[in-house]
Amino acid sequence: MVSLETAEELGITVAAVPSYSPYAVAEYAIGMIQMLNRKLYRAYNRTRECNFEIDGLMGMNLYQKTIGILGTGSIGSLFCKIMKGFECKLLAFDTKPNPDLSDFVEYKSIDEVLAASDILTIFLPLFPSTHHLINSENIFKMKKGSYLINVSRGGIIDSKALIKALNHDHFSGVALDVYEYEDSIFYKDRSTSGVQDETMMRLLGNPKVVVTSHMAFFTQEAVSAIMSGTITSLSQFLNNEKVENAIKLEEIKLR
Template sequence: MKIALFSSKPYDEKYFNRENKFNHQITYFSAHLNTQTLSLAKGYEAICVFVNDKITREMIANLAKNGTKYIALRCAGFNNIDIKACEEFQIKVCRVPAYSPYAVAEHTVALMLTLNRRIYRAYNRVKEGNFALDGLLGFDVHGKTVGIIGTGKIGECYAKIMHGFGTRLLFFDPFENPKCQELGKYTDLDTLFKESDIISLHCPLRPETHHLINDESIAKMKNKVMILNTSRGALIDTKALIKGLKGATIGSVGLDVYEEEAELFFEDCSDTIIQDDDFMRLTTFPNVIITGHQAFFTSTALSNIAETTLQNLDDLEYDRLCLNLVE
């Protein structure tokens, strides 16, 4: 199969080439797939895209006209694709639902500990010979209440880790996970917001979860709450988050995603002036840590992403059952 892989980085090429036991013909394009780069996909039976490739109905119609039969997402979420249009134009979509839930869960814990114990500030101080402890005060995670929104594979892994810390766990998810029920209890969102010292987001981005964290929900939260998001940026209303930080309602924030990340993340912007005022405002807070969508970024995850993506396409090509078909 001829595959056009967009938003390619050197590590994508390395792992996809290594896992390509199917002998697919892969062409790597560093550019995002958009209306300007759509012509590059012409003649490819399959295209492979990532989280920041936005695929509209118009683009899907064009892809179908030019011979594309399959769209392979090398990520779990599919909110960046018009699925109904794919059905209309008979393009099948597959994804990688569980490349490494441990990677994302562990990164979430890393953000939590770094924020709580001010590791970033302590590291810089020691390098300058400053060993004072003022401003580095944290809290015991043991005994705190942790609210987990979304209890799929990643939420479950995070819950198991936090249970090991000796925390009280509250969950919200329309579909309850029996393994999480053994670790804590499911409740409504209002109770979770009211009682949690730490709130961690692990749910997909859908219309009902868009801006789940907003002015109204922040007003219900505990004073000095910690908010963690390693899922999808638009789960949080950035302006409401900034307001909560400025008013000291929110104690700290750890983000691996951002709702307007498409033009920033996965690129080197160090020599440019970033025009996103909300993002730049977030970077000024001493109690905010932002990483550039790297929670998934482990060797295990990259291997699994490549292997599963290529297996998905091979299953589709030979009309076998594809377990990761988006329907």
């Protein structure tokens, strides 16, 4: 969203709020899993129309299922701890394994995680190294009939590859709180004008797909932390102090 190269050339400080509420996103991912798995969104729509049939709404127990986790930083690690309570088998991929999870999370290669997971969840930042990490070359390595949950960044999944996999009925369900080309769509009311994005319309038109508007973070606690962190950075900048959460271009390039 920001050209760090241009900002550096112009001497503009760019700051972020690196961690505002990992609990919000981790808990939201659990909600998306259960919404997909237990078909809650479809059940809600049916009963609103006074249709109380349950055909086609069967889900599965999470107990003893294999959950794949891509990224075990602050959010991913909290998600692992929550899923431990469901007594799931947890497989993770991360370039820097989290030692705090060693007792109940097994680290594998990304291909091994994709192949074994009944549910794959993504908690990675978007860097050049993670852009299209899920792509046409590996998306079909995922277990057929599995679930895919992305609450991190849209660009981690190649949207064209995802559409192709959905067209081949490869997934039981896909839940996306983020989308590769969301900038021109999310946080706007398009109910009258419609969405001029063929890929998004294909996703919205698929009954196995749930899309929300990048709102996993959206809790009272998270918004309060974002405001506080932003004010702190502004205050440090205006007082000619070191901006602790300034983004350094050289560090981004290393990732």
